[in-house]
Amino acid sequence: MDPRDDLPLVLVVDDELRSQEAMRRTLDEDFRVLTAGDTDIARQLISRHEVAVVLCDQRMPGQTGIEFLKEVRERWPEVVRIVISGYADSEDIIAGVNEAGIYQYVLKPWVPEHLLQTVQGAVEASQLHRGLQRLELDLRAGPQALRARRQTRLREAKAVFDFDRIVRAEGSPLDGVCATAQRLARYDLSVLILGESGTGKELLARAMHYASPRQNGPFVVENCGAIPDTLLESELFGHRRGAFTGAVEDHTGLFQRADGGTVFLDEIGETSPAFQVKLLRVLQEGEIRPVGSARAVPVDVRVIAATHRQLEDEVRAGRFREDLYYRLAGATLQVPPLRERPGDILPVAESLLDAVARELGREPAEFDDDARAVMVGYPWPGNIRELRNEISRALALGDGPLLRATDFSRKLLGGQTGAAHAQRTSQLTGGTGLALPGSGTLQERLDAIEAMVLREVMLRLRWNKTHAAKELGLSRVGLRAKLQRFGLETK
Ligand SMILES: Nc1ncnc2c1ncn2[C@@H]1O[C@H](COP(=O)(O)OP(=O)(O)OP(=O)(O)O)[C@@H](O)[C@H]1O
Numbered sequence: 001m002d003p004r005d006d007l008p009l010v011l012v013v014d015d016e017l018r019s020q021e022a023m024r025r026t027l028d029e030d031f032r033v034l035t036a037g038d039t040d041i042a043r044q045l046i047s048r049h050e051v052a053v054v055l056c057d058q059r060m061p062g063q064t065g066i067e068f069l070k071e072v073r074e075r076w077p078e079v080v081r082i083v084i085s086g087y088a089d090s091e092d093i094i095a096g097v098n099e100a101g102i103y104q105y106v107l108k109p110w111v112p113e114h115l116l117q118t119v120q121g122a123v124e125a126s127q128l129h130r131g132l133q134r135l136e137l138d139l140r141a142g143p144q145a146l147r148a149r150r151q152t153r154l155r156e157a158k159a160v161f162d163f164d165r166i167v168r169a170e171g172s173p174l175d176g177v178c179a180t181a182q183r184l185a186r187y188d189l190s191v192l193i194l195g196e197s198g199t200g201k202e203l204l205a206r207a208m209h210y211a212s213p214r215q216n217g218p219f220v221v222e223n224c225g226a227i228p229d230t231l232l233e234s235e236l237f238g239h240r241r242g243a244f245t246g247a248v249e250d251h252t253g254l255f256q257r258a259d260g261g262t263v264f265l266d267e268i269g270e271t272s273p274a275f276q277v278k279l280l281r282v283l284q285e286g287e288i289r290p291v292g293s294a295r296a297v298p299v300d301v302r303v304i305a306a307t308h309r310q311l312e313d314e315v316r317a318g319r320f321r322e323d324l325y326y327r328l329a330g331a332t333l334q335v336p337p338l339r340e341r342p343g344d345i346l347p348v349a350e351s352l353l354d355a356v357a358r359e360l361g362r363e364p365a366e367f368d369d370d371a372r373a374v375m376v377g378y379p380w381p382g383n384i385r386e387l388r389n390e391i392s393r394a395l396a397l398g399d400g401p402l403l404r405a406t407d408f409s410r411k412l413l414g415g416q417t418g419a420a421h422a423q424r425t426s427q428l429t430g431g432t433g434l435a436l437p438g439s440g441t442l443q444e445r446l447d448a449i450e451a452m453v454l455r456e457v458m459l460r461l462r463w464n465k466t467h468a469a470k471e472l473g474l475s476r477v478g479l480r481a482k483l484q485r486f487g488l489e490t491k
Helices: 017-027 039-048 065-075 087-100 112-160 173-185 201-210 229-237 273-285 311-316 322-328 342-359 369-377 383-397 419-425 442-460 465-472 476-485
Strands: 009-013 032-036 051-057 080-085 104-107 191-194 219-223 262-266 302-307 331-334
Touching (some): 017 112, 039 051, 039 065, 104 112, 201 302, 229 273, 311 322, 342 383, 442 465, 465 476
Parallel strands (some): 080 104, 219 262
């Protein structure tokens, strides 16, 4: 958990940005501070967050601070209320203090130390109030109902998403990626996930969300590569009725719906320069402006973005804004393609086989040795998504619980490399038809090559281990150890 997440939440309502900022600076060290420039926004924030204390300026457009705080008392009695005013307002305030149940009124110009003390006192009052409320609820519910409720919550949380659900072999290069992602999850930092299509970037982003302090908030996904610019803007930031032809009613954008949670922007590298400017502004200001609306709405979201492109290259080529890149890449994670972690192929394939068999309502199935060898040797240019498709196809077309190599599509059987892969690496090992892995550490690349060679030899020699060991200059025991390491033979 981010340690700041435990801090009480204080909402500052003031239409003057400078006063908002001065209060934020004073309170920021001890509290989490939200700010609102008008009472509409303040209402939204109180209804979405567990605000402990609200500080409201008396002079607000449309409504006085006291009027607003009266409403707060009625709707959210647990929120402790403080009003801030100049001398000239004090008469009105005194009359309203009782009705609005004001904890304290603070005169301008306020002294930072005093303000801090006042808010600390108010937070204590709020904690007392909430503690009593909880106690009352607990007493009413009875211990059994309480325990059941807690257990259900726990089960749901576990069932959702977890780094353990990202299937991988022991010692997989993905371990390091997951460990870093898990550490980063705690902090409200923008994260950029790089990796080829189908490598599991979204899965990783989800796991980060559910491991983050925002886990109780929404996780929303937008594929930025799939829709035209104008639609994307309206999808993300919303629009007002009549903003453009076809906008027949107000539409709340994904950013607003994700308030308090995480927005996953997939294929961010595909966005246009015009959209990039708009997104940058949203991230800088922490507020969105729905298309056709003059009013900005504050949003509290964490952004995780992903792309199959090397975004730094795109920046260098002038196709992606550098300032946006740095906003998004608070930290960067690189998910290696499947061919660079051949040890993961079989564990992932097995877990997918179970899942797909369940989805298709089929008996649990297994792969035979040849099928396993074929999977390990194929470079999977479409990564895990392609693997999943192949397994679904083989299971749907195959005629029993044992999946054979011949149940896969022909491209796998030829030992051919996928066209995209061949193009990327463009180096083929002499005559074997094996593609050199294009990236990863030296060890990862050597592992990938080793797995391919083993698979090729085993298939050619029809699984005769004595002949294979001889050809490869290994003992039988050594060969078996290697086959096991790459999942080509079970222990
Ligand atoms: N390690 C894994 N274990 C099990 N399933 C996985 C794993 N990685 C990915 N998958 C599955 O593979 C599919 C593709 O993963 P995902 O959508 O996360 O990839 P992606 O990199 O975001 O792809 P794209 O960039 O094309 O959107 C999903 O069905 C996902 O659940």
